[in-house]
Amino acid sequence: MTTAGMGSRNRAVVAVLLALPLVYLLLVYIYPIGQLLYLSFRDLEPAYDTDEFIGLGNFFEIFGRSDGWGHVLRSFLYTGICVSASFVLGLAFALLTTAVEEAFAWPLHTALRQVIITPMIFIPAAAGVMWTFAYTEHYGWVNHLLALLGLSTYPWLVSSAAFYLVMLTDIWGWTPFMYLILLAGLQSLPREPLEAARVDGAGTWESFWHVVLPMLRPVILIALTIKTLDTYRAFDYLWIMTQGGPGTISTTLTIATYKTAFMELKLGKASAYGLVTMIFPLVVVNVYLAFAQRREA
């Protein structure tokens, strides 16, 4: 039925129903983004009662004086390493669980699944504190292990390794997420193509590479997109474990935005950081949508 065929009362109901999400979009998405854009061109510092238009001044400061490129590169590095490692580990664990499920009649795979998803039960803030403790020189089990092996101990979060140790924590914490999505994907695959490949003499590797992986591609794409967006805006582990330090070794765009907004109280510059931070997720989402559309076509 078209709107032409509706009564005026029905049209009003439809208009209201359509208006509600539009108002929601306007209030919760468009207005804040507009404000962000507006503020990013201003020097807004409530501490000094400053609020004036400065054009691209905040962006010049970010990419000129404030190590902005460093923050961008570290954000990409963090995202790239964490997403890749979580994906590879998640997929490996998912395949292992599937193999165990097929090989053993008794529910070993259930126990395995429980073990693998254990990090998911930790609140990230609590896990951050736990891992911070693990890397201390005196109390941490990591150093105790190193000492047992005859290696030197060190407060690792105050070293060049700090950024990579936070990545390790992120990978530990988020691999279960990748695992669960990929496991669900694997378990929903039709059995017939795999059995046909085996009948045709395909080995395990050929079956995986030419049959399983292509069938799993949509699930992988969703998992990677969600994980990439989430990791790119990671904050909790980084803030709790290093606060972006030592120096700026682990300062990503999100950490820089927080510090600029809530420690330096430079709201204009923080908005510019926010705007810069938004570019990459928009690209990722659009790439995903392009893939999805191509697939549908």
Added chain:
Amino acid sequence: MSRYAWFRSRGWSGGVVALGLAGVLSVGWISPVGASSIQGTFPPLKAGKPYNGVTITVPSQAGWASFKPAVDLTPKFEELTGIKVKYDMIPGGEIPSKQLLEVSQRTGAYDVVQQHGISFGAFFRYLQPMDDRIKDVWGSVDKFEEYFFPAQHGVKGKDGKHYFIPFHANVQIGYYRRALLEDAKEKAAFKAKYGYDLTPPTTIKQVEDIAAFFTRPAQNMYGLTANWGGGQGFGAFMHYYYAAGHDQLDENLRPTMKAGKGREDAIRIVRWMQEAVYKQKFVNPDSVNFQTGQVSDYFLSGASALAFGWLSDYWVFMQKPENIKQVGPVGAFNFPSFTGSEKGGYASWWMMGIPKDAKNPDAAWEYIKWVLNKSPQVEMAAGQLPPMKQLAYETAVKPGGQNPPPLYDAFKAARIMIQVPEMSQQPRTKGIELYTALIANKLSAEQFVDEYAAETERTLERAGYYKK
């Protein structure tokens, strides 16, 4: 300057007697209170409950043990005045920004702001001047200033007026294990090695010697543990720098670390901190990530002979035998100056002010006055020093006081960290960032000092403090 000589230098006849007299003669705890005041209160609270039924909103730091006694005693204030107090407990890291955003947007959310000496500067333009209220209570601004430690002298707006009333003082001090430093065998061995008696250190050289002497890897023990992690570490450096006789800015508001003796001393101090961890190794490596709570835990585990930090918070705790089973009795000392200066270190100075947009400023003033009263100040003193000289003396130096005397010694000349509002955010954030690189051994002492001085100068230049 010898112990308590500060009082003598102020023209007092000296020592305890003078303090007692001063308390009686000046506006002390037992000074007469007008008929319109509640008997026994000073600063006096208005009698007759003129603000009965008014509710004020007071922000404070969530989980702050030192302020907890005041929160716990608030029902007593409510009973006395009829004013209801609603606390907004804010996480520590958001104390400046949350309150600044509220007052700058003129939301009227708070009747009081509560700020620390490192962040108050940004608030002046949003607060009510206190001078008239101060005169009503203390008689004059001079008497008000004399009532508190000298740190309050640094808390004035550009117009010379007071906008903040202090309610909490603290300073970083050292602790030592008495059983170790007073052990006859240790004393003999120390004297044989260094040629002088083993006592709590009074010079940096003695700190080095004692810390090196007690650093015993085989026993898993270090000489010194300190709060040298992140923002607290930056604060520790500032304490050493102030105690070396420097302010952050000179009379022209240029950073003193930029050149000359200031730069020389700052470099010496941060290099000492770096080398204590990485070269001489008498400070435990974890110190570069420690806050005071961790220092206290580490020290009480018996893993160090000396400790440094905001340790007065733990003094009462450390007097209980059940808490010091592994280390025995604990002693306190005023951490020595790097230059022998007696100008005092960096003061932690918490203050309250009344926002211009406060809905109930008069009721807020009653609350601020109440916080300065002997109760809750005495209850709060277990973990801080009252900012009033006389009461601080009573809680730290007089027998039966709940604080160690060196805390009073260390505080009496301590100063607040910033001198102009613009020092609150940008230079401090950058300073902490640089400091964390320095203490991780990723930045040289010279780089740290020069970059911090440059950032300070850049910020103040931008704010228009320097004439072209």
